[in-house]
Every structure is written in C-alpha cells, then in structure tokens.
Amino acid sequence: MSQATESDVREDGQIESVSGPVVTATDLDAKMNDVVYVGHEGLMGEVIEIEGNITTIQVYEETSAVSPGEPVESTGAPLSVDLGPGMLDAIYDGVQRPLDVLEEKMGSAFLDRGVDAPGIDLEKTWEFNPEVSEGDEVGPNDVVGIVPETPSIDHKVMVPPDYEGGDVVDVKSGNYTVEDTIVELDNGEEIKMRQEWPVRSQRPADEKQTPDTPLVSGQRILDGLFPLAKGGTAAIPGPFGSGKTVTQHQLAKWADADIVVYVGCGERGNEMTEVIEDFPELEDPTTGNALMDRTCLIANTSNMPVAARESCVYTGITIAEYFRDMGYDVALMADSTSRWAEAMREISSRLEEMPGEEGYPAYLAARLSEFYERAGYFQNINGTEGSVSVIGAVSPPGGDFSEPVTQNTLRIVKTFWALDADLAERRHFPAINWNESYSLYRDQLDPWFEDNVAADWADQRQWAIDTLDEEDELQEIVQLVGKDALPEDQQLTLEVARYLREAWLQQDAFHDVDTYCEPEKTYAILGAIKTFNDEAFEALEAGVPVEEITAVDAISQLNRIGVQEEWEEYVAELEDDIAEQIRGLY
Incomplete structure (x- = not known):
C-alpha cells in the first residue's frame, strides 16, 4: 500500500x-x-x-x-496501491503489505501491530528499456518502456492515467529504482516506474466490449458445458467441503490468462498456507517457468483483522486493472466473497447502520455490483485490448443458495457454477451440479469453439445436455419403480448418461494428466461417448438386448480417456473397437 x-x-x-x-x-x-x-x-x-x-x-x-x-x-x-515492477511473485496482506518483507522486519511470522512496508521495493533496481524517444508525444497510459519483471512477463511502464501527457524531452535507459524519473515531458510531468491508484476507483478505459473469446480452464465441465469468457464474471457457490477452493486453485493454475491475481479473502489459514506453499513450486504449463512468475497473491486469512478483509478485494481488482491496461488478460480469483460480505456486515453493525436481510448492510448488492462491474473486456485508452475475468467463490451457510450474498451475486454474474454437497459425498469432483449451473456466454463463445475446436461443438454439447436432462427425469421414476421396470431404450439412456458423468464431467485435479484437459480432448471424450450412444441404439433397434450391449468390453475403456497422454490415437482406436464389438452382436 x-x-x-x-x-x-x-x-x-x-x-x-x-x-x-x-x-x-x-x-x-x-x-x-x-x-x-x-x-x-x-x-x-x-x-x-x-x-x-x-x-x-x-x-x-x-x-x-x-x-x-x-x-x-x-x-x-x-487508500491506494503501489503499482510497478515487483508485484508479481509477491504475497501481500489485504492492504498490500508484502508479508515476506514484514516477516524479515519482525524476525518472525507473527507480526506486531503498526509494522508497515511499501507495496513494492523502492530500492531495488530494474532494467528499463525505453520504447519512446525524445520528441515523441505520449498520452495517458501510453507505454514508455519495458521492464523484464519475470521470465514470463514483461512489465510495461506507462504514463499514469491521470497525467495530461505531452512531448518527451528526456528519456533514460538502464538500471533504475521505481522512484527514479525515467521520462520527462515538456509540461514538467515526470514519469517513474511506480504509480499509485486509489483502490476504490476504477482505472479508466476507452470502451467495454462484448467478450467473444473463452477463458479456457482445462476443466471439462466448465469448458464443455458452462464456459466463461475472457472479461467475464463467474460465481462458485457451495457448502463447506464441496471443492470451492480446489476449483479456484485449478483455475488459477490452468486458465489461459496472462496474469493471475489470487485473493484469499477470510479463508482458513491452512488453505492459504497450501496456496502459498504450492504456487511457488508449480510450473507454468504455457511457458515452463514458475507459475508465480505471473501470479500475485493476496492473503487475508480468517484470523487477520476484519477491516483489512473488506479492502482486500479492492486491492486485488486494482492490481488486475493495472495489468489489463498493459494489454494483458487477467484472471482474478476471490475466495470468498461471503467472507468479504461478513466483514462489511460486522463493520456496518458497529456503525449502528440499519441492517438489511440477515443483518447484511442495505448496500450489499451495490458493493457486489461495483466489484464485479470492474471486470470486462476493454479497449484501453492507450489503444491496447485487455481483460479482467473475475471468479468469486461464495460460501453460503449450510449450502443455502437463497441467502443474500448468493442471490445478489447471481443477479450480477453471467456464469454460475453450483457446487453440490451430495456430489462431493459421492466423490464426484469437480462437484458442479450440471442441472443447476448455467453460462450466459455460451452463444457468444460458440463461434470460437466451432472455429478452433470442432464445427459441431454446439451440437455435441446440446446432445450431452439433453441426455443429462433426460437422465434427471428418469431418475425420479427409477427411485419409485426401479431401473429394470423402464423400457430398454430408457435403460440405455441411463447407461450413456452414466458415462457422460463419470468419463466426461468427472475429472481428477490431482492426477498428473487428468488435471488439465484441453478443449480438443474435451470434445474427443464427448465424441467417443456419442459414438457409443449411436452404435448402442442401432443395436437396440436391431433387437440386441440392452444387457448385452452394456456388457461390451470396450465401453468400460471410456473412463480411461481422461488419463491418457497420447489421447488422439487412443480415442480413435477406442471408437473403432466400440463400433466393431457392438456391431458384432447382430
């Protein structure tokens, strides 16, 4: 700060x-x-x-x-944040105090009150490579130089957005601190590598555009059924133990964003410890460098002061907007906005404000809206394009989605990934309920998937949705009369839906291969299940009993596609085997 x-x-x-x-x-x-x-x-x-x-x-x-x-x-x-080189690979508290620097100051992980430190190192020198020359005209947010901040990310030094701009009269090159003047303008303005920006004010942009590119997550149920756009908003509500934090971790590790800002807002200390210990060890799958080279962590655990929790999401979103201005795609994870709302509720009650529903302040919906509205795909004022995607976990007490934080969040976000305690108890992970979840980005993202993955992407997905919907309706009958009382075609539909659930929607976050599934593989797995469906129903029409169809050896191999590294050849051979073995029954 x-x-x-x-x-x-x-x-x-x-x-x-x-x-x-x-x-x-x-x-x-x-x-x-x-x-x-x-x-x-x-x-x-x-x-x-x-x-x-x-x-x-x-x-x-x-x-x-x-x-x-x-x-x-x-x-x-x-209240402002320090913006400049040194924010990546850093771990801050809720008001942007670097925790490693504070620990070094105190000589202990237990911090005294009143200890403070700047958000970025004011004495460290950075290699500044100018992008402008004397006589060039620059305006607000224009890039004046590049600093290789980490092996993965070039930090673009910009004219502060509240400067007027003008002609460059002096420009430096070489190693300087963030406090040194590196560019001087003819109107007397001095540009440094360090900026400050008030956290409660949105950084300016030229235009907010309709996003049309997905934030590919590598999670089959998300990319396949409920995609999120770059610059979009998503909520992950779920009860204790349903997998909110693991889902957030998966998105932080695998989403195809340039920068990740992870805000641990009031979460349990052991979960944040896991993040802090794991992230520095993780390899970035896109560059091969450390994942922390493009990550900024904000850790505000449940035992930290409640007021700092209220400000930590603003700290995170302001840092995200700063990198967006450079033309980067940023993914911000807020885990969880319920703890943020509880902090607002506690402060509001101490102010003796009139309480709203369940004691939350009357302005809860407005604050949530202000936060999520700072996401978007933007045309920046310097001519670049960048995005901030916000994924907020929600922790409704007892898993009650009718409580105020969940309901007000649903009015704002366009993607809803509903976690289900029953699925988690059955060890189905990610425990996202496909009947309750939705994405309002599907139609605008379908052209991208059809151009980059498969022309019939939307048709295949709709087939899967229809099959899962039919299974949901049939399960009510099964609970009353049993599966054997159903007609054979409905029994076969239940079997196909089982493979959709187990082979396609289920994914092991801790398996070296299955932890990430590219869209092409997601489509291939669905295609293999569709092959089984088509061949099975043809056999059924030819008079083959459903028990013989489902007993075919090759079908059980559908569950193994997710863990195959060389999946293209495996899927092609498996589809041939399924077709050959089922056709051999008649």
Missing part, C-alpha cells in the same frame, strides 16, 4: 471511542476514504464516515489496548 511521507502526515485529531475495528475521532481534518494512522502505534485505518466533528475510521489492525485520547494522524490521501 502506498506510504505517506512524514510531511504528508499531520497530527490533528484524537480518539474518542473504540469499538473493535471501528474508531471514532474528534477534530480530525480528513476527507472520506482518507488513510489515517491511529494511536501511539500508528495503526493504519481509513475514514468511512464523517458527521460534524466526529470522524469514523475502520482500522486494518487489531485495536486492543488502544485508548480514547490517543492521537490520530491523517495523510490526506485515499
């Missing part, structure tokens, strides 16, 4: 009362959303309400032992 210099901070108020993370102060010269430092220890906080001479502050750290009468210092600036 951006640091205020000593001259910026002024002592001009004192604490009147303390109620958990909410502190009131008198005689404080501050504006809404200004950053302040509270008490003798200088705890960071933010102004959230001003009424007469009383200023209300939410403090981002534990406030025990803070007493009335202690000083409050205002910076006169809003």
Whole structure:
C-alpha cells in the first residue's frame, strides 16, 4: 500500500471511542476514504464516515489496548496501491503489505501491530528499456518502456492515467529504482516506474466490449458445458467441503490468462498456507517457468483483522486493472466473497447502520455490483485490448443458495457454477451440479469453439445436455419403480448418461494428466461417448438386448480417456473397437 511521507502526515485529531475495528475521532481534518494512522502505534485505518466533528475510521489492525485520547494522524490521501515492477511473485496482506518483507522486519511470522512496508521495493533496481524517444508525444497510459519483471512477463511502464501527457524531452535507459524519473515531458510531468491508484476507483478505459473469446480452464465441465469468457464474471457457490477452493486453485493454475491475481479473502489459514506453499513450486504449463512468475497473491486469512478483509478485494481488482491496461488478460480469483460480505456486515453493525436481510448492510448488492462491474473486456485508452475475468467463490451457510450474498451475486454474474454437497459425498469432483449451473456466454463463445475446436461443438454439447436432462427425469421414476421396470431404450439412456458423468464431467485435479484437459480432448471424450450412444441404439433397434450391449468390453475403456497422454490415437482406436464389438452382436 502506498506510504505517506512524514510531511504528508499531520497530527490533528484524537480518539474518542473504540469499538473493535471501528474508531471514532474528534477534530480530525480528513476527507472520506482518507488513510489515517491511529494511536501511539500508528495503526493504519481509513475514514468511512464523517458527521460534524466526529470522524469514523475502520482500522486494518487489531485495536486492543488502544485508548480514547490517543492521537490520530491523517495523510490526506485515499487508500491506494503501489503499482510497478515487483508485484508479481509477491504475497501481500489485504492492504498490500508484502508479508515476506514484514516477516524479515519482525524476525518472525507473527507480526506486531503498526509494522508497515511499501507495496513494492523502492530500492531495488530494474532494467528499463525505453520504447519512446525524445520528441515523441505520449498520452495517458501510453507505454514508455519495458521492464523484464519475470521470465514470463514483461512489465510495461506507462504514463499514469491521470497525467495530461505531452512531448518527451528526456528519456533514460538502464538500471533504475521505481522512484527514479525515467521520462520527462515538456509540461514538467515526470514519469517513474511506480504509480499509485486509489483502490476504490476504477482505472479508466476507452470502451467495454462484448467478450467473444473463452477463458479456457482445462476443466471439462466448465469448458464443455458452462464456459466463461475472457472479461467475464463467474460465481462458485457451495457448502463447506464441496471443492470451492480446489476449483479456484485449478483455475488459477490452468486458465489461459496472462496474469493471475489470487485473493484469499477470510479463508482458513491452512488453505492459504497450501496456496502459498504450492504456487511457488508449480510450473507454468504455457511457458515452463514458475507459475508465480505471473501470479500475485493476496492473503487475508480468517484470523487477520476484519477491516483489512473488506479492502482486500479492492486491492486485488486494482492490481488486475493495472495489468489489463498493459494489454494483458487477467484472471482474478476471490475466495470468498461471503467472507468479504461478513466483514462489511460486522463493520456496518458497529456503525449502528440499519441492517438489511440477515443483518447484511442495505448496500450489499451495490458493493457486489461495483466489484464485479470492474471486470470486462476493454479497449484501453492507450489503444491496447485487455481483460479482467473475475471468479468469486461464495460460501453460503449450510449450502443455502437463497441467502443474500448468493442471490445478489447471481443477479450480477453471467456464469454460475453450483457446487453440490451430495456430489462431493459421492466423490464426484469437480462437484458442479450440471442441472443447476448455467453460462450466459455460451452463444457468444460458440463461434470460437466451432472455429478452433470442432464445427459441431454446439451440437455435441446440446446432445450431452439433453441426455443429462433426460437422465434427471428418469431418475425420479427409477427411485419409485426401479431401473429394470423402464423400457430398454430408457435403460440405455441411463447407461450413456452414466458415462457422460463419470468419463466426461468427472475429472481428477490431482492426477498428473487428468488435471488439465484441453478443449480438443474435451470434445474427443464427448465424441467417443456419442459414438457409443449411436452404435448402442442401432443395436437396440436391431433387437440386441440392452444387457448385452452394456456388457461390451470396450465401453468400460471410456473412463480411461481422461488419463491418457497420447489421447488422439487412443480415442480413435477406442471408437473403432466400440463400433466393431457392438456391431458384432447382430
């Protein structure tokens, strides 16, 4: 988080009362959303309400032992993030304090209050390679140079979006810190590698466009049935233990985004520990470099101060927008927005605001909308195109999708991946309920899949949907009278649907091969099951009993396609075997 210099901070108020993370102060010269430092220890906080001479502050750290009468210092600036080289391969807390730097300062993983550090290293030098020359005209967000930040990502140094721009009169080349001036303009503006941007303000863009390219996830049920567009929004609601976090991890590892911003918002410490330990060890499948080379982690666990949880999603989305301005496709994972909403509820109750449904503040829907609306596929003001895709996990208490956070999220997002506790108990993962989930991006993404994967992609998917729908209806009858009471064609439909569920929709996130499935392989598996369906129904019409058809040896091999590395040859041979063996029955 951006640091205020000593001259910026002024002592001009004192604490009147303390109620958990909410502190009131008198005689404080501050504006809404200004950053302040509270008490003798200088705890960071933010102004959230001003009424007469009383200023209300939410403090981002534990406030025990803070007493009335202690000083409050205002910076006169809003809560902002430091933007520049050094954000990738970094792990921050909810207000962009680098956790590794704080640990080094303290000599321990247990941090004292009041400890602070800039969001990016102000002393480290970076190799700046200019993209402009003296006399060139530059405007807001124009790229002036490149910094090779990691082996995977070139950091594009831009003119800050709130600058006027002008003609370049001086440009540097070589190794400099983020505080050094690297480009000077004729109007006196100095461009550095470091920018600041207030987290609650959306970075400007020229135009928000309709997305028409999928964010390929490598998960069959997502790419095959419920695709997400680059620049789209998705929600993953589900009860405890249904696989929200694993699904988020899979998306972070495998989604074809240039940059990943992972926000652990109020999640259990052991889950964030797993992320922090696993990600540095993971190899990026697209480049072969470390996955962390294109990842920024924001860790705000459930035992961290509640107020910092409220700000962590804004920190994440602002970092994502910054990389979007460079022309990158960014995927932001928020796990979970329910914990964020609970933080809002706690602060709202301490402010004695009128509660809405289930105690959440009346502005819950507005805050969720503001967050998700910052996603999109954008024409940037510098002429590039970039996207921010937002995938938010939701943790409804008891798996109740009718609760306010889930319902308000559903009104906003266009992709809904509903996790099901019953599927998780049956060890069907990912436990996404295909009957409750949906994607409103299907029609606009179908041309991409038809051009890049297969011309009949949409037709094959619709066949799978129809078969699964028919199975759902038949299961109600099966529970009443048993499977054997059904006509043979319906029994065969149930068998085909079983392979759709087990061979196509089920996927092992921890298998070296099956953890990722490219769209071509997703289509091939579905095609093999469709071959079984077509051959089986032809045999049934020829009078072959359904028991003989389903007993064919080759059919059971459908479940093994997902774990095949050389899948093209395997699928071709398997389809031939299925056709040959079934035709041999009549």
